[in-house]
Amino acid sequence: MAEASAGHATIIQDWASDVTTFKGVPWGKAMMWIFLLSDTFIFSIFLTSYMTVRATTAEPWPNASEVFSLMAFGHSVPLLLIAIMTFDLITSSGTMALAVNYGYRRDKRKAIFFICATAFFGAVFVGMQMFEWYKLISEGVRPWGNPWGAAQFGSCFFMITGFHGLHVSAGVVYLLIIAYRLHKGVYDKTNFEIVEIVGLYWHFVDLVWVFIFAFFYLW
Amino acid sequence: MASEVGQQHPLTLYFWIWGLLFVVSAASYATDYMEAGYLRWFLILAFMLIKAGYIVAIFMHLKYERWALIYALLLPPLVILILVYLMATEADYTWLTRVVYFGDDPYPARGPMPGAH
């Protein structure tokens, strides 16, 4: 593939050719990429709306660093849970990358193992997010208000993390379905590109979290 | 599909990137201990872009795809940057009108905010 991707001259060749524009890209993978582009717009617009309401409100914005701190070893550690969730999601991304790699090596057993590992870390992430929601709700944060300042803090938090959490949950289900179908031999006649397709989705979920972490928790 | 299609890379590549993402995430987390200011915002954005870049380029294999696909995927989101810029300007203006018509700046000493009020 190295020489295939070399050189900008291939852009014109590819777009001017017949049959396929994205050479060597299976239908499912092309469709997943285009879907992810569309989904990028959804999350971008969620985050843009968050930026707008945060910059518009005349109320003080709660300090995320303090709101999301946890008590550990007798100290209040800011963003502790969020940091663990971040590392958990990166770990799942790593196992997913391994699953894709083993898929293309046609090592079905290892591919299934790493897909299941990814699903496990994803489920752990959702669990931690539920804990985080529970903690905030018990502290009085609601979508329509909170004790520390602008009402939009809670609205944006629940909406954005909720939508991301839905994506993670759907991803876990998707991963498990693919693992099961791999196991049943549904994809034996193919190149196992399905593992890369589900991998693209999973990495995208991680990618979105990178932006949420930076803009919502750190900013 | 043809059997040469696919992404074959040595496993060590993934372990390197994996480790790197951990380091950058840790650095990103460390910015939370910094004083608020332009340096911190710059670092947050820089670490965010580094992480996003490695995930997209290596884990999602975009770096190894042909340029036709790379451009098709990376150019459309530029539209979002225009939306973000204009909405930041707009939000700034809305905030200003609120302060002008509904009262004083509630926190005059807060320093520059995103969009620099």
Added chain:
Amino acid sequence: MAQAEIPYQESMELHHPHSWVTKYWYSQDHKVIAIQYGITAMAVGLVALVLSWIMRMQIGFPETGAAWGITPDIYYQSITMHGMIMVIYLLTAFLLGSFGNYLIPLMLGARDMVFPFVNMISYHVYLLSVIVLLLGYVLPGGPTGAGWTLYPPQAILSGTPGVDWGIITMLGSLAIFIVAFTMGGLNYVTTILQARTRGMTLMRMPLSVWGIFAATVLGLLAFPALFVSAVMMLLDKLIHTSFFMPAIASAFDAAATQYDGGSPLLFQHLFWFFGHPEVYIVALPAFGVVSDLLSVHARKNIFGYRMMVWAIVAIGVLSFIVWAHHMYVAGMHPYFGFFFATTTLIIAVPTAIKVYNWTITLWRANIKFTVPMLFAISFVITFVVGGLTGLFLGNVIVDVPLSDTYFVVAHFHMVMGVSPILVIFGGIYHWYPKITGRMLNDTIGKWHFWVTAIGTYLIYFPMHYLGFVGTPRRYYDNVLASGGESAFYPESAALLNAGISITAFVVGAFQFLFIYNLVVSYWRGREAGPNPWGATSLEWRTPQTPPIHGNWGDQLPTVHRWAYDFSVPGEKEDFIPQDVPRQA
């Protein structure tokens, strides 16, 4: 690598139906799905037509309307549902769901969409969205009457009709529609990019496919904004968040829900960030289809094919940075007017290129005045008139006095209401022989055309005048509103409104004649043969008419030329289909 991919397409595994249900309901054939989309969109379009009669009755004859039981609530619900149904559930669904589904695989020489199962689900979800939308009529309070733009805060404040359930079904239905569109749209884009036949390069695609392709890409990138704003407004309505609801919305009513510091302007920006591309989601497929109609029925190649393609692409890109020209009087940042007026006027350049090219295509051509051609020509005329008023409204200074008057109503109905509808009619007359194997009745078709083309002109052209004299849009009773004696606009306005209403009733009634034609010609129409118009694109080259599931025989066709080889000098026939090899 391309060589390796073709056998895969040729042997694509197709789902084979076994019963009536699997053939017409759980069908994965893109042609059946296209017809399902078309029938549903037309049915819901007829609902919108009846709604327009209700509102025209009230505008033209306020006293009779009120006496017949048209209350302000019914009036506002009618304009809201009419607008939303026409824009989303009829035009978008018909041009992309029906034309897109039918034409893309046939014109590209593919067996089907790349993921037929997803395509099937797309239609079922679309049907669900229509049902949810119409549910507003049976739930307490009726459908929402917030105007099709659904601006908060008024859309979810008490006093607006349908605030109990109507707004919820409306927003929910939009979200469901977007899911359906995404499933279909991903299929269209992937099919166009990855499943063309041998020799079919992008620059040999018929312009219909180009228009549908660009519109689908716009849809995939613009509908997210509508989706997000629908989600946020649902949250505002259901659990009282304050994304869009400012504190002032609850300031004067102690019993009202407490809202706190949201930004209604944000909704307007998001809505139009979707809404402006939406205009081109409707217009671009119409541009594409009309280019093909003009070329085929004028027996001449389309003038400036490459320019046409680049104009479509340029319009698509620019449509994302013009949105706030809908908001000049909304109280946004004062500097925005300059930026958005500039981009809006720039978008007129590629659009004008297309109009010139259509005109030059007709220049000294062997024009056949068939029914599709009549519709195509009337599209060009209507589009020019509607487009020119767009230049007026794109300028801030001119827009400010014209905002919210009938001038705006005239503009958008001509440019994105009537124009695409004319193309849809033209397209149906053009492709009906391929879909059913029979021609539509020509006499009825000509009656339908002349009444529709002249009638719509009589309806919308006088509205420009109404706008200039200051008739506001969306008023339940203009006479009452002006103090009972037509105090702030002349008597002629009321007279014109009555005339417009009568024309609207007649033109609307003639659409049922069209439906009659569709139904009767299915059994009684003249046998069409495989290529009645002498067209060149691949859909006319299928081995069977109507094409069977899988479209082609054992082998996919091979394309050797563009789709516009008409009247080539020195050739026997005046058209050369795309799959005819070139002489050495």
